[in-house]
Every structure is written in structure tokens, then in C-alpha cells.
Amino acid sequence: MLDLASSLEDQLPAELDVRRAHPDTFKGVEEGENPLGVFLSFEIERYNALLGVIATSLNDLKDAVEGRVAISEELEEMHSALLYNTVPRKWQKVAYPSLKPLGPWMQDLVRRVEFLRTWLEQGAPQAFWLSAFFFPQSFLTSLLQAHARSSRLPIDALMLKTQVLGVSNPAEAKQPSRGALVYGAHLQSAAWDVERGLIVNPTPGQLFAPMPLIWLHPIPVDSAAATTGTDRDHPYLYECPVYKTARRQGEVSSAGSSSNFVLYLQLPSMLPPEHWIHRGAAAILESPS
Numbered sequence: 001m002l003d004l005a006s007s008l009e010d011q012l013p014a015e016l017d018v019r020r021a022h023p024d025t026f027k028g029v030e031e032g033e034n035p036l037g038v039f040l041s042f043e044i045e046r047y048n049a050l051l052g053v054i055a056t057s058l059n060d061l062k063d064a065v066e067g068r069v070a071i072s073e074e075l076e077e078m079h080s081a082l083l084y085n086t087v088p089r090k091w092q093k094v095a096y097p098s099l100k101p102l103g104p105w106m107q108d109l110v111r112r113v114e115f116l117r118t119w120l121e122q123g124a125p126q127a128f129w130l131s132a133f134f135f136p137q138s139f140l141t142s143l144l145q146a147h148a149r150s151s152r153l154p155i156d157a158l159m160l161k162t163q164v165l166g167v168s169n170p171a172e173a174k175q176p177s178r179g180a181l182v183y184g185a186h187l188q189s190a191a192w193d194v195e196r197g198l199i200v201n202p203t204p205g206q207l208f209a210p211m212p213l214i215w216l217h218p219i220p221v222d223s224a225a226a227t228t229g230t231d232r233d234h235p236y237l238y239e240c241p242v243y244k245t246a247r248r249q250g251e252v253s254s255a256g257s258s259s260n261f262v263l264y265l266q267l268p269s270m271l272p273p274e275h276w277i278h279r280g281a282a283a284i285l286e287s288p289s
Contacts, residue, residue, distance in 0.1 A: 001061070001065050001079060001082070001083070002062060002065055002066070004082055005058050005061050005062050005065070005082070006062070008054075008058055008082075008106065009055070009058050009059075011106050011107075011110060012051060012054055012055060012058075012106075013051065013109075013110050013113040013114065013117075014051075015047075015048045015051050015052070016044045016047060016048055016113065016116055016117055016120055018041070018044060018120065020120065020121050021120050021121065022120070022121055022122055022123040024123045024124070025037060025040065025119070025120055025121075025123055025124070026040075026041065029041070033149065034146075035141075035142035035143075035145035035146045035149075036124065036139075036142050036143075036146060038142070039138055039139055039141075039142040040116070040119060040120065042135075042138070043116060043133055043134055043135075044116060044120065046094075046134045047112070047113055047116060047134070049094055050091070050094050050095050050109075051113070053090065053091060053094050054091055057075075057078060057088070057090055057091070060075060061075055061078055061079060061082075065079075074090060077089060077090075078090060081102070082102065085101045085102045085103060086101060086102055087100075087101075087102055087105050096112075096133075096134045096244070097244045097245050097247075097259075097260060097286075098245060098286060099245050099246060099247060099286065100286070104289070108286075108287065111132070112129075112131075112132040115129050115132045116132065125170070126170035126171065126173075126175060126181065127170035127173070127180070127181035127182060127183050127213055128180055128181070128182045128183075129182075129183060129184050130182040130183065130184045130185065130262075130285055131184030131185075131285040131286060131287060132184070136244070136262050136285065137262055137263075140160055140216065140262070140263060143160065143179055143180055143216060143218060144158050144159075144160065144218050147178055147179070147218035148218075150178075151218075153220065157220055157221055157222070158218045158219065158220060158221065159218070159219060159220075159221050160179070160216050160217070160218055160219075160263065161216075161217055161218075161219045161266065162214055162215070162216055162263070162264075162265045162266050163214070163215045163217070163266075164192065164197065164211060164212055164213075164214050164215075164265070164267065165181070165212050165213040165214065165215060166194055166195075166197065166212060167212055167213060168183065168210070168212045168213060169213075170183075170213065173213050176215055176217060178217050178218060179215060179216045179217030179218055180215075180216055181213050181214070181215055181216075182213070182214050182216055183211070183212075183213050183214070184285055184287070185210075185211040185214065185242060185265075185283040185284065185285055186208040186209060186210050186211065186283065186284050186285075186287065186288055187199070187202070187208065187209045187210075187211060187240075187281065187282075187283055187284075188207065188208055188246060188280075188281065188282055188283070188284050189202065189276075189279045189280050189281045189282070190202055190209065190240075190276060190279065190281035191203065191206060191209035192209060192210075192211055192212065192267075194212060196234075197234070197268060198234045198267065198268040198269055198270060199238055199240070199267040199268070199269045199276065199281070200270075201279075207288065208284065208288040211283060214265065234268035234269055234270055235270070236268070236269040236270065236271060236272050236273060237266055237267065237268060237269065237273070238266075238267045238268075238269045238273045238276045238281070239264040239265075239266060239267075239273070240264060240265040240266075240267045240276070240281060240282060240283055241261060241264055241282045241283070242261070242262040242263050242264070242265060242282070242283040242284075242285065243260050243261055243262065243282055243283070243284055243285065244260050244262060244284075244285050244286060245260060245284065245285075245286045246284050246286065246288075247260065248260060248282065262285065265283060
């Protein structure tokens with residue numbers, strides 16, 4: 001157990017240090033002109049809190065195993081969880097939703113923290129890894145807030161239109177003048193045809209299919225009907241739900257929405273929406289590996 005605890009400690013990334021921030025990362029935050037900077041600051045707080053809990057509890061467990069302190073019920077639970085390659089409940093209480101076992105969970109945590117570190121220290125990326133965030137819903141709200149300020153429209157008059165691009169590499173995509181490019185979604189019970197630009201049935205045995213870059217761009221609500229039309233090449237549009245994890249459930253907020261639901265993607269289709277509803281087609285942010 002000491003070796004396992006030490007190994008986890010070695011994998012644990014350093015906390016995110018806002019003193020190392022790029023000059024543009026939090027520019028305008030105090031004036032209320034940088035909603036994405038505000039969002040990032042809250043994400044950093046949550047990740048640093050999680051990293052602190054993990055580091056402290058691993059150190060406490062090592063002390064208990066070596067007999068320096070009495071082992072508590074909480075440490076016993078943690079000891080058992082690590083033995084069975086599961087994430088301790090104490091960590092889960094302050095972590096993001098995840099269905100991964102301990103090993104892949106730690107690897108995913110490292111990737112998430114390093115993505116935020118790059119954003120913090122090098123400035124906003126060309127595309128945002130939506131899966132990295134504790135609350136991707138807040139990221140979407142920040143996009144709407146930023147456009148509301150620049151367009152002088154009330155945020156309630158805006159919505160996010162989604163458009164799946166034909167590329168997965170941000171360097172190959174034209175940077176949008178508004179909104180943001182995001183990645184990280186995987187279709188479940190469906191796949192994406194890059195060449196035709198529409199949702200299709202998956203190949204036999206395919207559980208998850210990666211999505212290319214997605215452009216999230218704010219538009220006025222009253223113009224939504226005119227900008228989401230279909231055509232002969234794909235006569236239908238499927239409102240595909242996006243969830244944080246494949247469990248597709250979560251606590252319901254006071255606003256009536258699930259904590260696990262993120263948004264709907266407007267996906268062109270040659271088949272009617274009922275086909276995808278019956279298949280249970282959805283996009284999942286947590287990576288399947």
C-alpha cells in the first residue's frame with residue numbers, strides 16, 4: 001500500500017498557480033469584461049481544492065499504514081478503494097463526475113490539470129477541451145456573456161448554435177470571430193460521417209465514435225429558426241443531448257436541469273429524429289479510454 005500511495009503521489013500534478021498567468025488570461029476580469037477568465041479562475045479553485053484533498057489524504061494514509069497515526073474509518077475506506085482500483089469517496093465528493101477506475105481516473109486528472117495550466121500560463125487555446133471542465137455548462141454561459149457584452153444584447157436573447165466542423169485539428173480550422181471551438185465529445189449509439197457532415201449509424205461493435213471540432217457560436221434566439229434549417233442533403237436535424245458521463249443521470253438543480261446534462265448539438269441527419277431517440281443516441285464528454 002505504501003508503494004501504491006507513493007506512486008499516486010508521484011503522478012499528482014502540482015497545483016495551478018495564478019501568479020504564473022499569461023498577461024491576457026485574466027485581463028479585464030475585474031472590470032467584468034472577461035467572462036472566460038472568470039470561468040477559468042473558478043475551475044482553477046475547484047481543481048486546486050481536489051488536488052489538495054488527494055495530497056493530504058494520501059499523506060494521512062501513509063502515516064496510518066506506518067503506524068504514526070491511528071487509522072480512521074475514512075482512511076479504511078480509502079485503503080479499500082485503492083486496493084480495488086476505485087476512486088475513494090473522499091475524492092469523489094470534491095471531484096467532477098466520472099465513471100473511470102482509479103488508474104485511468106488519475107491519468108485523466110493529470111490531462112485535465114495540464115490543459116488548464118496551458119490555458120492559464122500561455123493564454124486561451126485555439127480550441128477548448130470541453131471534457132476538462134468541472135462545469136462545462138458554466139463555460140457555455142461565459143460564451144454567451146462575452147457575446148452579450150460585445151453585441152450589447154441581453155444574454156436572455158441569445159442561444160448557442162452548434163456546428164460540427166470537418167476537421168479535428170484546431171490548427172486546420174479557421175478561428176471563429178465569436179463563440180469558440182470545442183472538442184472532446186464522443187457519440188454513443190451513433191457515429192459522425194465527416195465527409196457527408198451528418199450523424200450516421202455506428203459500425204457493428206462500435207461503442208463510441210469521436211466527434212470532430214464543434215463550433216459553438218452565439219446567435220439571437222429570434223433568428224434560430226432561420227439558421228437551423230435543413231436541406232436535401234440532410235433533410236432532418238437531430239437535437240443530440242450531450243452528457244458529462246455515459247451514466248446520463250445527475251442531480252436535478254432548482255432550475256430543473258440535470259447536473260450531468262450539458263447542451264444539445266444540432267446534428268444534420270438523413271434519418272428522422274425518432275430513429276436516434278429510439279437508439280438512445282447521445283454525445284458523452286468523458287473519454288471512453
